[in-house]
Amino acid sequence: MEYATNNHPFYKLNTQIQTHMKQFIILAIFSIFTTQLFSQTVDTRRKIEVNGSSEMEVTPDIIYLSISLKEYFKDNNSKKKVEINTIETQLYNAVQAAGIPKENLTINNISGYNYQWEKKKNPDFLVAKQYRLKVTNLNSYNKLMDAIDAKAVQYTNVESYDYSKIEPLKKELKIKALKAAKEKADFLAAALNNRVGEPLEIQEINNESYPQPIYRANMMTAKVSDEAFSPEIDFKQIKLNYQMRVVFELVK
Known part of the structure; x- marks a missing residue:
């Protein structure tokens, strides 16, 4: 009966398999440990969260x-x-x-x-x-x-x-709301002898309002007569209001 020696092919193959298995297990354990380490990382940056707003009323055209x-x-x-x-x-x-x-x-x-x-x-x-x-x-x-x-x-x-110029106006109001948020964050941070760093989060809040027109005679119903029909309408203005929620980093 023959026994496998260190030089026997089967012995070498078995040794190689065991070595690869050990490497695989070590790599798997390292991957799990690294994943858990990153998932448990906490953002320790100090932050300040503020809202800025800007609004305008326009007459429909x-x-x-x-x-x-x-x-x-x-x-x-x-x-x-x-x-x-x-x-x-x-x-x-x-x-x-x-x-x-x-x-x-x-x-x-x-x-x-x-x-x-x-x-x-x-x-x-x-x-x-x-x-x-x-x-x-x-x-x-x-x-x-x-x-x-x-x-x-x-x-x-x-x-x-x-309103024909609604899109440029929306852009303008959003920028103003964002600047208002930055201004608010600046003076709040300054009150605590801090200053505002880079923005970390920006969220837009839309509060557009398109009210229905008000008729002085409810419906503009035509009169069955020879007289011309010219109804009077009171239009409420279109109110555009935009709010921007911004989170800034707070630094010394």
Whole structure:
């Protein structure tokens, strides 16, 4: 019977395997120890956390209006229907006369997508169309409404409004809020004979407010009369308020 000696191939192979296993175990233990060491590292830097804010109110200069037009019988005579095409042409001409770009007027909806079939079925069927109009001031809108037959107007209302220079203004206010936070941190740190170091965290807090317009007559409902309809609207201003939460390092 033969026994493996130090020079036997099987003995050498077994020794190599044991050596590699020991190296692997040592490496694994070292990795676990290092991971735990880093995970237990505590940030010992002294910090100061402050909020800075900046706000501004602006008057809307972009207004989106909804206009609904409907066919009607002239003098209540069923044989004298004013067709939607005639009313629509009147609207487009009024838009042009008011100096409003034609692309600012779009169709929102048509009551009865197959209204031609409805007309054949029921001669008294009245077609209605809804439009969306973008204006930059209400004077042009009032001028437009003066040129449209009031009997064809079902209703008008304000869908929404905006401010044309809103994006540059947002950027400006955020910068001011950030500077306000830095100024606050500076005088608080100085009161403790410290100074502010580098910012460690910055968080933006958005407080935009777009209030709905207030109507003096609730809805801008058209009067069924020959008089022009010019509603009065009170617009609340758009209030922009930005807050910045900043964490600074506090140093001696």
